[in-house]
Amino acid sequence: MNKDKRRQILERLREANPHPTTELNYSSPFELLIAVILSAQATDVGVNKATDKLFVIANTPAAIQALGLEGLKQYIKTIGLYNAKAENILKTCAILLEQHGGQVPESREALEALPGVGRKTANVVLNTAFGWPTIAVDTHIFRVSNRTGFAPGKNVNQVEEKLLKVVPAEFKQDVHHWLILHGRYTCLARKPRCGSCLIEDLCEFKTKTEPEG
Incomplete structure (x- = not known):
């Protein structure tokens, strides 16, 4: 995919959603960190159902510690892999x-040193809580980047490197939200909704689906 086509895609996504953000509910960097840890192999909807109850009771490191292991599990037991x-x-x-004085560190190295936090989680926290131009590549972004031809790669690290290289600076803050939402609601894994896709004419996916109905 060439540079002009990528820019058109990004401009359309921005026009449709000028101020995108995560669908996880949070009101502080710590709440976001906990929500993202819980979101691995789980839906944002499922995480929100759990954290909406948890954060009313405990939304600081000290308060969650005070719950203890069994107490915490009672709030998150509906989420996959909740024991770990x-x-x-x-x-x-x-x-x-x-x-860290009870605060979430604004440092990739410090974030990735936390149990349950990998590169993707660190990228989400740095981007969404602190405004860094990082791009967290999840399954949706990986699929959309490869299927459309926007930033193909064999693994998430390759796709992240490609996106960081080809996305202009003005779009870097928001691009991972746009691509996640596009993958979640339009460019679906099994049957993409090509007929209702706002970038269908720019997408290089060879076997587009017919509009429904």
């Missing part, structure tokens, strides 16, 4: 209290 996630969250809270 509960343990990671408590370990993360301890590190935040001991090493």
Whole structure:
């Protein structure tokens, strides 16, 4: 895909959604961090149902620590892999209290040192909580980037590197939200909704689907 076509795609996505953000509910960097840890192999809707109840009771490292392991599990047991996630969250809270004054660090290295936090989670927190021009590549972004020809790669790291290279600076803050939402609601895994896609004419996907109905 050439540079002009990529720019047209980004301009259309921006026009349709000028101020995109995550669909996870949060009101602080710490709440976002916990929500993103919980979102691995889970839906944002499912995470929000759990955190809407959890954060009323405990939305700081100290408050979650005070719940203890079994107490925390009661709030997140509807989420996949909740046992491992509960343990990671408590370990993360301890590190935040001991090493960072109870605050979420604005540092990739420090974030990735937290249990349950990998590169993708760090990218989401840096982008959404702190405004960094990072691009977190999840399954939706990986699919959309490859299927459309926008930023093809064999793995998430290759796609991230490509996106960072080809996306102009003015779009970097928002592009991962646009691509996630596009993959979640239009460019679906099994049957993409090509007929209702606002970038269909720019997309290089060879086997486009017919409009429904």
